[in-house]
Amino acid sequence: xxxxxxxxxxxxxxxxxxxxxxxxxxxxxxxxxxxxxxxxxxxxxxxxxxxxxxxxxxxxxxxxxxxxxxxxxxxxxxxxxxxxxxxxxxxxxxxxxxxxxxxxxxxxxxxxxxxxxxxxxxxxxxxxxxxxxxxxxxxxxxxxxxxxxxxxxxxxxxxxxxxxxxxxxxxxxxxxxxxxxxxxxxxxxxxxxxxxxxxxxxxxxxxxxxxxxxxxxxxxxxxxxxxxxxxxxxxxxxxxxxxxxxxxxxxxxxxxxxxxxxxxxxxxxxxxxxxxxxxxxxxxxx
Amino acid sequence: xxxxxxxxxxxxxxxxxxxxxxxxxxxxxxxxxxxxxxxxxxxxxxxxxxxxxxxxxxxxxxxxxxxxxxxxxxxxxxxxxxxxxxxxxxxxxxxxxxxxxxxxxxxxxxxxxxxxxxxxxxxxxxxxxxxxxxxxxxxxxxxxxxxxxxxxxxxxxxxxxxxxxxxxxxxxxxxxxxxxxxxxxxxxxxxxxxxxxxxxxxxxxxxxxxxxxxxxxxxxxxxxxxxxxxxxxxxxxxxxxxxxxxxxxxxxxxxxxxxxxxxxxxxxxxxxxxxxxxxxxxxxxx
Numbered sequence: 150x151x152x153x154x155x156x157x158x159x160x161x162x163x164x165x166x167x168x169x170x171x172x173x174x175x176x177x178x179x180x181x182x183x184x185x186x187x188x189x190x191x192x193x194x195x196x197x198x199x200x201x202x203x204x205x206x207x208x209x210x211x212x213x214x215x216x217x218x219x220x221x222x223x224x225x226x227x228x229x230x231x232x233x234x235x236x237x238x239x240x241x242x243x244x245x246x247x248x249x250x251x252x253x254x255x256x257x258x259x260x261x262x263x264x265x266x267x268x269x270x271x272x273x274x275x276x277x278x279x280x281x282x283x284x285x286x287x288x289x290x291x292x293x294x295x296x297x298x299x300x301x302x303x304x305x306x307x308x309x310x311x312x313x314x315x316x317x318x319x320x321x322x323x324x325x326x327x328x329x330x331x332x333x334x335x336x337x338x339x340x341x342x343x344x345x346x347x348x349x350x351x352x353x354x355x356x357x358x359x360x361x362x363x364x365x366x367x368x369x370x371x372x373x374x375x376x377x378x379x380x381x382x383x384x385x386x387x388x389x390x391x392x393x394x395x396x397x398x399x400x401x402x403x404x405x406x407x408x409x410x411x412x413x414x415x416x417x418x419x420x421x422x423x424x425x426x427x428x429x430x431x432x433x434x435x
Numbered sequence: 436x437x438x439x440x441x442x443x444x445x446x447x448x449x450x451x452x453x454x455x456x457x458x459x460x461x462x463x464x465x466x467x468x469x470x471x472x473x474x475x476x477x478x479x480x481x482x483x484x485x486x487x488x489x490x491x492x493x494x495x496x497x498x499x500x501x502x503x504x505x506x507x508x509x510x511x512x513x514x515x516x517x518x519x520x521x522x523x524x525x526x527x528x529x530x531x532x533x534x535x536x537x538x539x540x541x542x543x544x545x546x547x548x549x550x551x552x553x554x555x556x557x558x559x560x561x562x563x564x565x566x567x568x569x570x571x572x573x574x575x576x577x578x579x580x581x582x583x584x585x586x587x588x589x590x591x592x593x594x595x596x597x598x599x600x601x602x603x604x605x606x607x608x609x610x611x612x613x614x615x616x617x618x619x620x621x622x623x624x625x626x627x628x629x630x631x632x633x634x635x636x637x638x639x640x641x642x643x644x645x646x647x648x649x650x651x652x653x654x655x656x657x658x659x660x661x662x663x664x665x666x667x668x669x670x671x672x673x674x675x676x677x678x679x680x681x682x683x684x685x686x687x688x689x690x691x692x693x694x695x696x697x698x699x700x701x702x703x704x705x706x707x708x709x710x711x712x713x714x715x716x717x718x719x720x721x
Contacts, residue, residue: 173543178464257459
């Protein structure tokens with residue numbers, strides 16, 4: 150049993166819509182709101198040595214990344230903090246507030262509780278006009294498969310490559326890029342926080358198309374030997390890049406630095422260099 | 436250091452708006468959305484013997500109660516579940532879904548994680564037209580102080596009065612009443628889940644008025660000796676009644692069973708039977 154198998158339980162009770170995208174979508178006048186919630190806790194999500202402000206920053210950044218992946222602009226965040234020591238709250242909120250400020254949104258509320266293990270759940274709300282909303286299901290055969298950011302950097306940071314430690318502990322959600330890609334009419338998008346290959350499989354399930362990716366086109370984390378860097382780029386989690394698909398004539402999108410790494414195919418499989426890609430990436434195993 | 440002192444830390448970093456009401460408020464076309472998040476965990480929030488569906492129900496009910504306290508109709512809920520055993524997820528979601536169904540809203544998304552202690556964070560989103568939105572700050576001297584529900588029942592259930600156990604473990608948020616009171620133009624409202632007296636102090640801080648309450652007017656939990664029942668009604672937490680204030684000419688509100696328990700006063704103190712009321716209720720002490 151791993152996270153993705155657990156989703157079958159969620160789908161059985163709540164139906165497929167509850168897990169269809171990075172965010173849920175709510176009607177809001179002439180706009181739509183997108184909403185996402187993320188639970189992080191110390192043992193598995195905050196690498197040793199992180200400061201409380203960095204923990205607060207990361208907690209907000211993960212939910213802003215989900216909002217960006219829908220093409221939306223973040224507007225409000227709620228922070229529920231289960232604290233092992235109440236003295237940590239101020240530092241955590243300062244970091245959370247700094248991240249919200251950096252991306253033009255507000256922390257509007259939350260909850261506090263005592264907890265044996267520091268646990269932070271952030272809920273983010275973003276806004277987008279319906280024609281610029283991007284879902285996972287929109288990819289079509291013939292579209293380009295594109296990537297914003299260098300995958301594998303957070304994993305490299307976790308494994309001791311100090312030049313990548315900032316990517317691990319002070320991640321930068323791709324809010325500006327997500328909004329620009331939504332406005333440019335890309336066909337599908339999600340963030341790669343569970344790893345690039347798993348994200349390709351998620352898009353594959355959502356849209357019913359296949360994905361043919363060329364590993365040589367994927368940017369690799371600097372300073373890592375190529376074979377190891379390639380493995381990190383394909384399977385490492387914790388990066389906040391954006392994976393998207395778009396019709397060839399819409400690429401490149403002005404102001405967005407992105408690489409073409411493959412094509413959407415009629416055949417419904419995910420391949421890397423022509424071989425089936427294993428479901429490898431950030432799995433929690435139960 | 437207790438929960439309410441901890442709020443001073445929150446206010447210092449985020450400003451007073453982040454703790455001003457049961458929910459945050461977001462503009463949404465001609466409506467407003469209200470949003471609230473609540474963190475519950477097994478040790479302190481789920482009494483022994485609760486089933487997983489009851490845990491799911493309660494987790495959704497707490498956030499629907501916050502939405503009701505703003506006069507809003509619940510629309511969407513997200514559920515983040517930190518699971519000690521993955522096998523619990525289905526039961527928890529079934530209960531969560533049952534509560535959402537009962538109050539006409541949907542579970543639209545969430546997150547799952549492994550956790551040493553079962554931890555559930557629900558985020559609820561409600562909708563209301565701006566003229567029917569009710570905040571804590573609106574009470575004015577001369578208003579009636581009113582109560583929906585019998586406070587102290589959850590506490591009685593916790594202390595072994597079996598006729599009140601359902602009130603404890605399958606709480607019913609006052610959604611219908613909250614909406615009706617908002618439409619009727621009541622001046623201030625909040626739920627009493629932290630206890631009646633603490634809620635009076637919270638309203639007091641929000642509006643700058645005082646509250647003069649007569650203990651004999653407060654309904655007491657049945658089957659409990661009066662002195663003990665009175666203490667439970669004043670200080671017991673876990674009830675989902677609504678405390679509201681309204682101009683005398685607006686009371687009673689059609690279809691809402693409520694009791695007048697006092698008056699809003701110019702003098703900025705909270706008194707019960709003329710004596711200052713201590714800050715007693717549901718505090719978590721750190």
